[in-house]
Amino acid sequence: MLSKNIKTLNKHHNDMSIKVFNTLTRKKELLKPLNGNNINLFVCGPTVYDFSHIGHAKTYVQFDVIVRYLRYKGFEVFYLQNITDIDDKIIKRGNEQGKNPMTIARKFEKEYLSDMKELGITSIDKYARATDYIKPIIKQIKTLFDKGFAYETSDGVYFEIDKFKDYGKLCHQPLDKIKEGARVSVNKEKKNPSDFSLWKKAKINEPSWDSPWGKGRPGWHIEDTAITETEFGPQYDLHGGGSDLIFPHHESEIAQMEASSGKKPFVKYWMHTAFLNIKKEKMSKSVGNFTTIREALRKWDEKTYRFYYASTHYRTPLDYSNEAVNKVKQGLERINEFIRKVKIANGKKKNEIEKLIGETLDVFEKHMDNDFDMPQAIASVYDFIRAVNKLELSKQNGKAIIGFFEKIDSVLGVMTFEDLEVPSEIQILAEKRQKAREKKDWATADKMRDKLKTKGYYIDDTSKGPVVKKIS
Ligand SMILES: [Zn+2]
Incomplete structure (x- = not known):
């Protein structure tokens, strides 16, 4: 299911000009x-x-x-x-x-x-x-x-x-x-x-x-x-x-x-x-x-x-190797880790994320419109991650970013949003723990961790930030 954020984002783009390389004419042509x-x-x-x-x-x-x-x-x-x-x-x-x-x-x-x-x-x-x-x-x-x-x-x-x-x-x-x-x-x-x-x-x-x-x-x-x-x-x-x-x-x-x-x-x-x-x-x-x-x-x-x-251009020949797939695997992990981190964002400062999202979508679409240039389109997503990583995010910022990633992934179909299914009650506990930790209130942080555990969840403190996970 797509979130509300996507519906608002959809209004953003209604230019339908796409160019495709036509083997018949050997030219890029406007798709009509x-x-x-x-x-x-x-x-x-x-x-x-x-x-x-x-x-x-x-x-x-x-x-x-x-x-x-x-x-x-x-x-x-x-x-x-x-x-x-x-x-x-x-x-x-x-x-x-x-x-x-x-x-x-x-x-x-x-x-x-x-x-x-x-x-x-x-x-x-x-x-x-x-x-x-x-x-x-x-x-x-x-x-x-x-x-x-x-x-x-x-x-x-x-x-x-x-x-x-x-x-x-x-x-x-x-x-x-x-x-x-x-x-x-x-x-x-x-x-x-x-x-x-x-x-x-x-x-x-x-x-x-x-x-x-x-x-x-x-x-x-x-x-x-x-x-x-x-x-x-x-x-x-x-x-x-x-x-x-x-x-x-x-x-x-x-x-x-x-x-x-x-x-x-x-x-x-x-x-x-x-x-x-x-x-x-x-x-x-x-x-x-x-x-x-x-x-x-x-x-x-x-x-x-x-x-x-x-993530490869469809008209570029590809040389299959383990190294090449491994590189792609690392790239995808970066995206998924970012999604997990953003999901529990809880900063005080509200940033102008909407603007950055709009700009990134423009670039993403510009490249996809150009004969489906997937590598360039995906590069814009990494640029976005780099820019956002420098910012402190509010909860609303986090939600807007998730909506944006869901939109991109309706095309790519590669990202992992499963953690979004964490119930809000669990999400709140995780956020309380995070706040307590920031205040170095270890007693409260431990209490929240134990509560999460009784409900079947734990927090994985990855290098990129805490991630709520289900105890399997
Ligand atoms: Zn055939």
């Missing part, structure tokens, strides 16, 4: 949704054949912060994510383990959702499974056929990229270059090696669905456009994902949707998160530097781990 304040956003979800790795955590935490910030600014965001539950990898894993591929898909979907919960990802409105959209997928492929963009071979249906002149506009490569770079196709029936699959005809023992081209399953790219056409229509505001998806995945999405609807742009803004590297190398199973979210969360508490990604 197609329809008023409503933003339809789609981010590519996981292929559920194994535990998700830490590169996924980076992308999904960073989009979670981005969406939370868009909502904080007053945009009505509908955040849709797909779950790829039919794919070569899932079938392969099923065969390896002698299991039904659908059993594998459901198991790892569950694990994925559990990871997302641990990471505090709360912004997603809907998960859409590919297999729940087989009808719209078939319909879209039919349209592509009717309009002359698709053809059938003995193993499936393909999109003919020569028919779509804009192919390459997202990855900024001319069509000829793309065709040059393509590997020779195993399938000699393909008109061009770069033509991509829309429908794959079923081999023996594969999960399959009926279609005008016989039993089979969708290709890699078509589920996204069938899902978004169903949920959003042929055009929408924002599409996100890891930068490894720009080509061929997102490029092919544009081809599918713009070819079938005849409308462009299919998506107004494309946002891509930069790579996560380990020891300067791209994470991969063959290099042996592959780490799952599950493994990382055994090492780090969820909020520290989330903050690691929330």
